Amino acid sequence: MEEPPVQELRRRYTQGQLDEHAMHSDPMEQFAAWFKEACQASLDEPNAMSLATVSEEGQPSLRTVLLKGYGPQGFDFYTNLESQKGQQIHSHPQVSLLFPWIALERQVIVYGKASLLPRAEVEAYFATRPRESQVGAWASRQSQPVASREALEASFEEVRLRFENQPIPAPGFWGGYRVLPAKMEFWQGRAGRLHDRVSYQMSSEGPWQLQRLCP
Structure with a gap:
């Protein structure tokens, strides 16, 4: 089948609308409601989120990570602290997350x-991970060059044998982050590209400030 011109690739948004007057006053409650719907819709990895960080030179980086907890305290994920994202977060802790629930014509930033x-908390979560994932955390020096796939697999096997028949502890270079939101935006696709965008901004006075944005 011939590939259509990329400029002609578009879809019609028909599934819903967003009324700022009917939304929760707290964005975490609104997120919880949408996240529940995403899970009930059987989306592939509804907890997958894009994480944006920035280098000391101002170069943005983007990757997909998995949400492993959320609540009034923020959004949690785990990673190698010596990875590119870990180093960038250490230097510049301001980040952004994106949940792309495309099948529901929704996204949250x-x-x-x-x-x-x-x-x-890190050690308690690490203990619940599949054993192969625990081994992989030790075996892979995330974001560092590796000679070959065979070298990576050899490192995996060395770690597997080292911890054979015993619990695998969390590496000291492996940890987790919690993102405390200062602003959140909810997007719902609408017909004619007149999408609904509603923003929550943290206020120094206490309550979140909610406003509609132009699409």
Whole structure:
């Protein structure tokens, strides 16, 4: 089948609308409602989110990570602290997250500051991971060059044998971050590209400030 011109690729948005007057006053409650719907819709990895960080030179970086917890305290994820994202967060903790629930014609953007999770929480979560994932955390020096796929697999096998028949502890270079939101935006696709965008902005006076934005 012939590939259509990229400029002609578009879809009609028909599934819903967003009324700022009917939304929760707290964006975390609104997120919880949408996240529940995303899970009930059986989307592939509804907890997948894009994480944007920036280097010391001002170069943005983007990758997909998995949300592993959320609540009034913020959004949690885990990673190698020595990875590119870990180093960039250490230098510039201001980050943004994007949840692309395309099948529901929705997305949520989070702007906030990332901070390290308590070590006890990291170790408790690490203990629940599949054993192969635990081995992989030790075997892969994330974002560092590796000679070959075979070298990576050899490192995996070395770690597997080292911890054979015993619990695998969380590496000291592996941890988690919590993103405390300062701003959140909810987007719902609408017909004619007149999409609904509603923003929540943290206020120094206490309550979140909610406003509609032009699409």
